[in-house]
Amino acid sequence: MSSSPNPTAAVHRVLADVTDRIAERSADTRAAYLARSAAAFEEGPVRRGLACSNLAHGFAAMDGVDKQALRQLRAPGVAIVSSYNDLLSAHQPMQEYPAWLKKSVRESGGVAQFAGGVPAMCDGITQGRPGMELSLFSREVIAMSTAIALSHDMFDAALLLGVCDKIVPGLLIGALSFGHLPAVLVPAGPMNSGLPNKEKARVRQLYAEGLATREDLLDAEAASYHSAGTCTFYGTANSNQMVVEVMGLHLPGASFVPPNTPLRQALTEEAGRRVVELSRGEAYTPISQVLDEKAFVNGIVALLATGGSTNHTMHLVAIAAAAGIQLSWDDFSDLSAVVPLLARVYPNGSADINHFHAAGGIQFLVGTLLDAGLLHEDVLTVAGRGLRRYTQEPILSDGELVWRDVPARSLDEDVLRPVWRPFAPDGGLRMVEGNLGRAVTKVSAVAPEHRVVEAPARVFTSQDAFRVAFEAGELDRDVVVVLRQQGPQANGMPELHGLTPALGVLMDRGFRVALLTDGRMSGASGKVPAAIQVTPEAAAGGPIARIADGDVVRFDARSGSLDVLVPDDELARRDLADAPPSEAAWSGTGRELFGALRRAVGPADQGASVFGALTPELDLARGVPPFGSGTMNPSPYALQTQEVGQ
Missing domain, CATH: 3.50.30.80 (IlvD/EDD C-terminal domain-like)
Known part of the structure; x- marks a missing residue:
């Protein structure tokens, strides 16, 4: 995976300054996290340290060459952690992925096991319903589920299968607790374009005014969300794919290839081969090294340049905390002042994510931002060192997966533009x-x-x-x-x-x-x-x-x-005018099971996380009692409602 020789401009002064101040404020917490990750690394298959009974449990259900490889301690073990379910269109294509991945990992000298599933809920289904009140907390459950899947000391690398809203952040937070493991994110791709987004929005407004029937509305929605794959508007799911690819966690060009295509299968299988390469020897690339300060700044820049999801002002902060890195909303704001808006994708325009991809997609975006000094090129990715690699797109040539350069210009400037001709001079957030x-x-x-x-x-x-x-x-x-x-x-x-x-x-x-x-x-x-x-x-x-x-x-x-x-x-x-729901009122639809998370969650500008930080040093730096310490500071509302209730 070689990089293009195209020169990269000097890094923009503001980009450099923001990166430096993040590194400075995070110096102690990042160092503690990296030390903890390094201490967990073992040369060779980690399962060598298991007692015989433990190891036997780990391969009892295996058979054939995989069982022998696990028993003989000669092959790297690869965990598959998946958000597959067939309720949600974005995750349904992943049903076939484990078999593909096991085969490609085996061919590369490793053994892959399906280590665990994580929940995946859809805000599109729960929108406006009580279940929506569990949505943000599902990120923490996914993180903990990922940690449980990786906790068996059987694995030397991980393949993380996920796409939507809280799923990708949760997978990353969980994986970062195992920072010594290499990890590749494996997406599913978007569904084909359906009803134009402007028409969908028009019917929704007509229904709100009482000028369209429920059947009219359902027809429009069903024509918009109509097949397997991610929803095609530029919401949090597609923002996830954009951000994590620019952060170097996808194979180049993997984000927006549709499901159920030969290229999608080839990219999925290549992820299995690549993670084995990353698990050992000179190519060893743990996730703790990929997700550094520069990678997070690159992710924020990609988000801003495309007018992406506001959810990432929380998710990126929470993910960074899991890597010992302290992001703030000021970092987003300062970068937004100098990063131009280069994409118009619904709801920021009429195009959908497939149109964006066809216009040049992430490859063109990365290229124009690199040429302007608005991304860090010198970063470590799952494809090797250097972000310039992500200016190439994957294709099948005679059935073989290869990468090629994309055109040096946007193929549709109504959707995607170069830095020197932006839609707006600053970012969308x-x-x-x-x-x-x-x-x-x-x-x-x-x-x-x-x-x-x-x-x-x-x-x-x-x-x-x-x-x-x-x-x-x-x-x-x-x-x-x-x-x-x-x-x-x-x-x-x-x-x-x-x-x-x-x-x-x-x-x-x-x-x-x-x-x-x-x-x-x-x-x-x-x-x-x-x-x-x-x-x-x-x-x-x-x-x-x-x-x-x-x-x-x-x-x-x-x-x-x-x-x-x-x-x-x-x-x-003035008195506080109203109070949050009582514990008794916040129940039903499973909400009562999440009461502890509701009581422990932090503020939005610190990631709205129940973990605070996954490094104790970061908790102390922010004045937050360690999670689980039982020393939470109740809010003024909590005190007031307790008195009223008594």
């Missing part, structure tokens, strides 16, 4: 802050004239209450809709896309509208200006809990400000 705290906003799909909204607030604590008010015509005016008690400590931080059609209707009626919430909107955030993931959240006593109906809120995505126009002393005197 911005941070806003003021007397309401800090929040994230995605502006890549918001028209410039809608990026500043100053209007009276209307406060809600549930999506249902918002819908009732909308249907009654109470919101037909300039309004900042405040939806609070939606943060991780309140109810698990569900996504709130059920609000989008109604808010879009209000905008189309000519009103100035914005959303302010401590919940999430994710990669499907569209034309409605929204300040999301407000921190501190209402359940932690944040200022958002003191907004009253009629207060004027100013949300300015251009200057980066977020304020309620109430004197600070008056705001401070």
